[in-house]
Amino acid sequence: MSTALITRLASWNLGYSYQLQQLRMVHIKKIVPQLFPSLEERLRAMDKTLKDPELYKPVNIGLPQPKLSRREEVRKRMEHQKKMKENKELEKLSRKRLLNIPMEEVEATWEVTSGPHHLCNLAEHYGIFKDLFGLAYFVPRVPLKISFDYDEEMVTPVYAGNFIKPREAQLPPEVNYNSNEDTLWTLVLTNPDGHLVDNEAEYLHWFIGNIPGNKVSEGEVVCDYLRPLPPRGTGYHRFVFILYKQEKHVDFSSLKRDLPCHSLEQRTFKTYDFYRDFQDELTPAGIAFFQSDWDSSLKEFFHGTLKMREPSFEFEFPEPYLAPQKFFPKKRFFQMYLDMHRDPKEIQKEILLKRLKKIHPFQKEPELLPFPAAVPLPVDMPRWMKIEARKERVGIGKYRNLFRGNHRPRDEDRTL
Known part of the structure; x- marks a missing residue:
């Protein structure tokens, strides 16, 4: 094989490997995720006290701490420990779990120490x-x-x-x-x-x-x-x-x-x-x-x-976001989907009317079923209607206001 051919093949291989390396680098740059700063890093960037710590350094404006001799403090502590160890009566009460600690003295010591x-x-x-x-x-x-x-x-x-x-x-x-x-x-x-x-x-x-x-x-x-x-x-x-x-x-x-x-x-x-x-x-x-x-x-x-009106404040909660209503929502219970896009007052009115139909103004409320979720439903009833009927019986979801006070199904009877 001639030298010119070998030189041409070597240059072609080098060019191909260089192009392949460029493609590989582009591919790697595309798959590397973009790294965002963590919450701690953001808070540190917002903290203005870190720019000049001496300027924002806290200043103690209280009374000075009384200076006590370290040697004298250690000496008193060692004497107290020695005195406690030599007291046989304290050791006996402690072993029998009859020792009473005076909390007043403990509190008084705590107030002047830590x-x-x-x-x-x-x-x-x-x-x-x-x-x-x-x-x-x-x-x-x-x-x-x-x-x-x-x-x-x-x-x-x-x-x-x-x-x-x-x-x-x-x-x-x-x-x-x-x-x-x-x-x-x-x-x-x-x-x-x-x-x-x-x-x-x-x-x-x-x-x-x-x-x-x-x-x-x-x-x-x-x-x-x-x-x-x-x-x-x-x-x-x-x-x-x-x-x-x-x-x-x-x-x-x-x-x-x-x-x-x-x-x-x-x-x-x-x-x-x-x-x-x-x-x-x-x-x-x-x-x-x-x-x-x-x-x-x-x-x-x-x-x-104070001769003034009582001020009262309420928190204005933002309205929950609802995506635009679809004519055929996929993988959604359509009765729950429709309730999401209804006026809550309209739903409350509907539940209230159902409750008023069941009760009498001058009589006791009808007795509850012992196990309302266990009562069988018609076999030919659609599945979505069965779910709504069981919710209405046990009083969960939007049907919670069907029952008042203690006159509602027990928690153990609410298993659907």
């Missing part, structure tokens, strides 16, 4: 620091014990996010905390979720300033107490108690409201602006909060006390 950090994490979880102080936070060094007197026998305490109904918090609560007599404090109760006009504002429910020690009753009433009033349909509202420690006597005359204050407009409040104006005199020291939603007692309060 309790403040737990409350800080809870407040951050509920978004309280973000909504009240922006990028600032604080560790509540002063434990707050707050309770509402519902009646002579019942007391409703405030913990950290527990649920309290408005009827249980009609009167000002009893507030207790440990402090020296020569200190001054400020107590503020706000609702960051309930403003009817401005989403960024709050309603001021209570403001007591210049409290000597822990004697809340002797403090200066800047704004009197207002019971929780979450409007109907707005879900749960957060009500936050913030205890501030004062550096000196503070003049709150610019914040004073009418006593009693029954105007929601006058109770408009912003904790962020308030702390910015008084940050040199006040330091957040304690926090407690609860959640509350609407109850029937608020109706009379809005009309009788």
